[in-house]
């Protein structure tokens with residue numbers, strides 16, 4: 001995770017406060033601590049701070065500057081462990097995203113050479129290793145290459161050397177792009193840092209390294225390479241909060257449009273994917289909410305005679321031996337940068353397996369690795385929690401699941417019919433009930449969520465939403481499973497959210513009764529009110545689309561729980577939007 005940015009002016013220098021706002025725009029990638037280094041003549045000046053990036057107050061201008069916002073992996077959240085990291089001679093300042101797996105070995109080697117270390121990070125070895133190789137290299141680039149050859153693991157790196165008017169960079173398995181502005185080149189983890197300046201972007205490939213100054217030089221395997229400039233096709237306004245207090249609420253509200261936008265797909269591609277699922281071994285691979293989205297659509301796949309295997313990307317290694325040219329990986333990811341997923345996809349690709357992705361971010365690593373992309377079309381999702389991307393993923397998967405049974409256009413129409421239900425669920429009047437419920441639940445230590453069939457996945461996603469943003473322990477269960485253990489946790493007043501379909505799986509009502517008998521406070525999410533409920537949230541719509549509809553009140557509930565507890569729903573503790581480490 002972590003966000004990095006390096007700015008090299010080709011004509012005008014940059015105001016440091018502006019540069020700090022560029023780092024701030026990457027803070028969805030990590031917000032434990034932040035820092036920057038700028039070069040003034042032959043001198044490097046560094047500033048670092050623990051905590052979220054404040055509104056910029058820095059004074060002055062810089063021509064070459066690098067910055068970082070951290071999501072801690074190695075080493076606690078302290079100023080010493082904050083990036084940029086400085087070499088022993090203080091000539092090199094470096095920022096890094098990723099993990100250096102052999103850092104201990106390299107650290108010991110450097111210690112034997114007389115290097116000392118002030119922090120606990122894996123990153124700190126990199127500027128020192130470059131410094132070490134500079135002793136026997138003709139220039140900085142050669143020393144950098146020798147360093148890269150010694151590093152094991154994943155990284156995106158940028159650094160400054162006090163004697164050079166260049167910003168050096170490299171990437172391996174961590175995203176890095178270069179923005180091409182009229183008066184600057186900007187190397188960054190993501191386009192968000194420069195989208196308001198330029199829409200021209202170069203997507204660096206794995207193994208690329210080089211530098212920017214007034215121009216860009218890229219090498220790969222010791223050879224100079226050329227990378228095309230692409231155009232970013234989304235607008236900066238989409239990444240702004242507008243009248244909303246938080247991105248989370250904005251993104252929940254947008255679902256009335258985004259579900260519809262996600263249905264704008266090439267029908268032939270959707271049918272082709274469905275056919276592949278029928279005729280070949282298809283593995284749906286994803287993490288977190290994207291995985292839950294696949295599980296939410298599973299019932300529809302099974303009903304229609306399709307049986308894809310749904311696997312967490314981080315568990316995919318066990319399936320790798322079954323991959324061949326006849327298999328397909330359907331990768332699902334909002335960011336397209338989740339490292340566990342990228343690793344799984346790369347392995348599958350090396351076996352000749354076809355890669356099809358449902359992905360939101362165009363130009364992301366996943367979209368570039370895939371043979372075919374189904375873009376989610378929901379615009380940037382800034383809040384760390386997946387909301388609009390989740391319902392879009394479910395909608396697209398529902399299209400695929402139906403494609404062999406009904407015509408894609410008919411499937412689209414069916415989903416479009418629930419748009420008015422989504423409109424109500426995301427409205428302020430519907431949110432009144434979830435807000436009221438959040439007042440009842442705000443002091444709870446545990447919340448259990450229960451569903452059967454397609455609502456089991458909704459229960460899992462609901463628990464994930466509640467816990468990641470409100471820090472209340474929440475766990476999702478299949479209704480049939482509670483009597484096999486979890487029911488032991490029920491005490492007087494334990495909140496249990498129960499998803500009750502209109503017709504399918506009515507056994508869930510018996511499960512709710514079993515819980516109520518043991519003292520549970522039952523919150524029903526359903527179209528009809530049932531006697532067993534202590535609190536009811538009305539959700540109207542066909543059972544088939546329950547995974548899209550019934551999750552929306554829980555997204556809102558999670559949001560209000562966080563706000564009521566004084567937490568920032570857009571940036572929950574310990575989390576980051578793109579999970580680019582193992």
Ligand code: M6R
Nearest residue numbers: 288289290333334335338385386
């Ligand atoms: O970008 P991806 O969809 O690959 O991300 C996968 C998960 O990291 C993500 O869904 C995560 O679980 C969210 N925080 C859930 O709200």
